[in-house]
Amino acid sequence: MSREQQVVDRTRRAFRTGRSRPLEFRIQQLKRLWSFIKERQEEICEALRRDLGKSELGSELYELLVLEAELKLAISRLAEWAAPRPVEKNLLTLTAEVYVKPEPLGVVLIIGTWNYPWPLTLLPLVGAIAAGNAAIIKPSEVSSNSSKVMEEHLCHYIDQDLYPVVAGGVQETQELLRLRFDHVFYTGSSRVGKLVMEAAAHHLTPVTLELGGKSPCYIDKNSDVRIACRRVTWGKFVNCGQTCIAPDYILCEPCIQGQVVECIRQTLLEFYGADPKCSPDYGRIINQRHFNRILSLMEGYTPVVGGQSDSSQCYIAPTVLKDVPPHSRLMQEEIFGPVLPIVTVSDMDDAISFINEREKPLALYVFCSDKKAIKRMIEETTSGGVTVNDVMMHYTLSSLPFGGVGQSGVGCYHGKHTFDRLSHHRACLVRSLNMESVNLARYPPQDRRRARRARMALRSPLIDMSKRTLIWAVVATILGVCLSIALLVILLIAAGLNCTCWYWRGFYN
Known part of the structure; x- marks a missing residue:
């Protein structure tokens, strides 16, 4: 068994324990990642100077500030992002609980690139952690000094079983791509992006490809x-x-x-x-x-x-x-x-x-x-x-x-978009066993009356239970009932008066 296989197996076992799911744990890991960037800033800037000739101020401006902003946003908004999202209902599901629940995908492979090795590798990690996933980080071997800092120090800040760093070159990347993941996030050239997509297709693994092109x-x-x-x-x-x-x-x-x-x-x-x-x-x-x-x-x-x-x-x-x-x-x-x-x-x-x-x-x-x-x-x-x-x-x-779009990429990220990209949006509908009479329209034996009721229910306007639409729907229903009753009373009164008129006309005649 290869070293990469061992790492993936260990990471998947760690994910199956469920410890990456609680919001408290996710926020804790995001804060530790922030601590890593702050405490190791001097080493990060030195690595960038060696890799790309970047100045300390340039490294902070173009590499680290965007990471800190993303971490701050994820920490402050995570509870909101991860909350169940109510959706609209129709008449058939009016009494049911209906919502979309963001869930972790599982184990995500993040393949970073060398031109901005820190944000383009760790921004996807922020979203992966926020969404409750485990993630294997593969920094680019081209920016070797940045890769070394990431490999040596990141494990001392965040969970090393859930978020291991796998250093190495083309051979290590190819070995990782041979294995099954729940999502692959790649940043780099279109040429390599095609290879990543081809490898992921063998396992029906979804991909995010942040590529390039001639802008x-x-x-x-x-x-x-x-x-x-x-x-x-x-x-x-x-x-x-x-x-x-x-x-x-x-x-x-x-x-x-x-x-x-x-x-x-x-x-x-x-x-x-x-x-x-x-x-x-x-x-x-x-x-x-x-x-x-x-x-x-x-x-x-x-x-x-x-x-x-x-x-x-x-x-x-x-x-x-x-x-x-x-x-x-x-x-x-x-x-x-x-x-x-x-x-x-x-x-x-x-x-x-x-x-x-x-x-x-x-x-x-x-x-x-x-x-x-x-x-x-x-x-x-x-x-x-x-x-x-x-x-x-x-x-x-x-x-x-x-x-990107087309040859320039597949999928998008940043902020909540990364969280959504690395989440499974699970459709949830929860009903009670009461009010069975509501379901009769869908049960056999079918007749025209039942079919008509089913059509009316399915064609009814969707009702948003989380907003004022529900209030207006209830008010409209009450008003409709009241108007119907009033009309009925008027008709009955009119009918009664008509009968009375006929009675007295007959009496006098």
Whole structure:
């Protein structure tokens, strides 16, 4: 039996004890995970510096703050999220207790990635713990220093049987994927995502795949180009371009292409100085393989901004390329590095067609001041998420679902969306054995009268027992009964008066 098999078996046995289910235990584990991040922050930041060249402040801003916010939200809202959720009833189930109960799925496999190794590995864990699951954490071996900190220290804070860390490379990941889980959560490339989905299909295991793709950024000629370029420059070159929702390329009309280039040049000077290589805020490519891959994408182009590189440090300067052909190799695969191509389009119609002719992106960015044009761009395109007049900020909101569509991903998470994604929503209906006469309409032998009653009950408007709808339904029913009685009384009185009139008419005649 392999080491991975032993870990999975131990984790499943721990889950079957039921200790991950009580809300008190879940909250306790979430608080301990928060303590891990706080107490080990110095080691985490050092690991990120070694892996990706991130500064301490950059690590805190882009890696840890989002984790702390997610933990705070889950701890404060868990009782609300996990509570049974009443649903609407029909007349046949009016006296029954009907609700949806979120339940743990079981043992979840979380396969993290290397570009933001802490939030992209531990955010799914927050949701897994909150939903009452056990989880096996597989950090990326590419960000080896972060993986080592996670493996060595996480077990001292949270339950090591319910939430073990399995370090290792491709072989260990493949071995884990060979085994059965109740959900697989993977963040990474589309190529590996297909392999994960294929492996999960053997066990009918549901998956969440947070992938990537080429996220377009359209800049309208009538927008404030200077501010647009400032925001695009930040989103593209933070973490040295190694962000799944970074703007992958710019679409704009030829008349503003030169202005876009110049505004980006000026912004880079403001952000990173004359030599970004010396800036503490500018990172490095994760390893030599990715360094070579990015340089090969730039072959044949003359950069209008940047282009310098240093193999010994895996350094590539912030680079801008203009007049990039739509069908070039650079436009066929996700860049995932500090290279920003500009593709010219004739107008917004052309931009929409350009976007729709390609795979659905993880994110779409639109810079435009015309509300009608913005609405049109949103309605006539598809993407995992869309941000207008900014980039990447939709990721920071736990209230928004984060995820892809089509080739850019399957499923979504963040905040309550993670809790729901990693929960089974169990349908529950609880009735008494009384009032059996209500059920006669559904029992044989059937006749027209019973069938008519059943149709009326099933076609009746759904009644929301948890809101004012119930009150109005009761009031309406009472009023209806009262009106019926009043009408009956009026008819009886009218009939009585009619009889009396006939009596006296006969008497006098």
